[in-house]
Amino acid sequence: QKEVEQNSGPLSVPEGAIASLNCTYSDRVSQSFFWYRQYSGKSPELIMSIYSNGDKEDGRFTAQLNKASQYVSLLIRDSQPSDSATYLCAVGFDNFNKFYFGSGTKLNVKP
Amino acid sequence: DADVTQTPRNRITKTGKRIMLECSQTKGHDRMYWYRQDPGLGLRLIYYSFDVKDINKGEISDGYSVSRQAQAKFSLSLESAIPNQTALYFCATSGGTGATYEQYFGPGTRLTVT
Numbered sequence: 052q053k054e055v056e057q058n059s060g061p062l063s064v065p066e067g068a069i070a071s072l073n074c075t076y077s078d079r080v081s082q083s084f085f086w087y088r089q090y091s092g093k094s095p096e097l098i099m100s101i102y103s104n105g106d107k108e109d110g111r112f113t114a115q116l117n118k119a120s121q122y123v124s125l126l127i128r129d130s131q132p133s134d135s136a137t138y139l140c141a142v143g144f145d146n147f148n149k150f151y152f153g154s155g156t157k158l159n160v161k162p
Numbered sequence: 163d164a165d166v167t168q169t170p171r172n173r174i175t176k177t178g179k180r181i182m183l184e185c186s187q188t189k190g191h192d193r194m195y196w197y198r199q200d201p202g203l204g205l206r207l208i209y210y211s212f213d214v215k216d217i218n219k220g221e222i223s224d225g226y227s228v229s230r231q232a233q234a235k236f237s238l239s240l241e242s243a244i245p246n247q248t249a250l251y252f253c254a255t256s257g258g259t260g261a262t263y264e265q266y267f268g269p270g271t272r273l274t275v276t
Contacts, residue, residue, distance in 0.1 A: 059202070083263045094252055094267040095205070139204065143263055149220075150195075150265065154204035 057153035074140030083143030185253030
């Protein structure tokens, strides 16, 4: 049973559009949530962390957390071709002692 | 200089050989992690350590061992490598002063077992 689920994609959006990436998790007591960007052959790079219900904005990125529905999402506004990458969702369990990663959603931003 | 470094970056080895992957960090973090990444499977936790004297198994620890030589160094060993251990291996760190639980990854080691 997978702890963290993501649609593998690919998700294709035109340049300038909003990309919406979603993630669901199974453990109701999850406490911390993260979005990472990973370019092919490179290491994951932290984009956002969110710990409380609601929205958190950082530049073109907005993370949204809904603990009651057990999902977390990432919105990328004004998508650029350089945003083309795989986006990994990570969830912290067990009082921050363990982290589970989704398998990632591949995003293609077309010029 | 990179905050989290891994050596070697690429390694090809034969079945049955012992191999060590090394990770060093200058972030001052107390927590360190080893993950492997396989296509379509995402990142899976092998071992994690919260300090030099605290080492814990992750979800896929069989066939691996670790050593935390210092706060800044965490090594992963494959005692007898097998082909299905071919993967991309990442070290990560978290914690430190004003600790958050965000993890920061090293550049990765691409390991091929023939």
